[in-house]
Amino acid sequence: MRVSILTGRLYSGTRATAEALGVLGPVGCVDGSHVVNASTHATVFHHGIRGEHALTLRNSMAESGPATFLFARDAVVHDDAGEPYLSYVSTWSTDLRKADRVVDHDLWTAEDGVTAVVAVGTRLQIGRALDTIQQALAGVAQVASFPLRGGTDLWGMVVRAAGGSKGTALAWLAEHHGIPLDETVCVGDWLNDVSMFGVAGRSFAMGQAPGEVKRAATDVLEETHETGGGIARVIEQVFGIQTPA
Numbered sequence: 193m194r195v196s197i198l199t200g201r202l203y204s205g206t207r208a209t210a211e212a213l214g215v216l217g218p219v220g221c222v223d224g225s226h227v228v229n230a231s232t233h234a235t236v237f238h239h240g241i242r243g244e245h246a247l248t249l250r251n252s253m254a255e256s257g258p259a260t261f262l263f264a265r266d267a268v269v270h271d272d273a274g275e276p277y278l279s280y281v282s283t284w285s286t287d288l289r290k291a292d293r294v295v296d297h298d299l300w301t302a303e304d305g306v307t308a309v310v311a312v313g314t315r316l317q318i319g320r321a322l323d324t325i326q327q328a329l330a331g332v333a334q335v336a337s338f339p340l341r342g343g344t345d346l347w348g349m350v351v352r353a354a355g356g357s358k359g360t361a362l363a364w365l366a367e368h369h370g371i372p373l374d375e376t377v378c379v380g381d382w383l384n385d386v387s388m389f390g391v392a393g394r395s396f397a398m399g400q401a402p403g404e405v406k407r408a409a410t411d412v413l414e415e416t417h418e419t420g421g422g423i424a425r426v427i428e429q430v431f432g433i434q435t436p437a
Contacts, residue, residue: 225352258318
């Protein structure tokens, strides 16, 4: 049996959990955009937005004006505009770097590219950025936008390089370990897990997951992140192994 992690977090925000679990092989970070060997901490592969495409992305954020977080080289760069939302992204990385202006930071030109950009702003700001990115970076970047904090005009956006997802990462991990995809099992609770559910042999949605995520899974758990016990329930149901209370 092989155990791995597929997460939206950067490797710097994943490493401690991987070590605590004793995961020795590759883990998928930033929704499959970055796969890292947890034993050596070396990059296996990385989907990044590079060169002129990265600068186009930077310019679209500068012109539309939302609070912007730059994910590159396993770090998160932010400025004053991002301070109110720092608690949200701080769970993704332990390497947080404050800049005078995030759009001026030199990591936009990192050799291995921009891993992701996260933005928080008004619906109009996010809409403008979304339109620009979809037109200028079609086929290069994938974008997801969503409302935040019910009752407000705040929206969020995540931009990553096209071609990587939790689903592609799970398929790669299965091939790497020589395991048929129909024998893989995964657990998730958010929209970025749907691609993973689509390729796994069996998939479990946590109790707090949105309806769209639950409908994509083969099984739905009663356990939530607040009650705990979801992973233990999966191990019991799939493998018949009773875990300690």
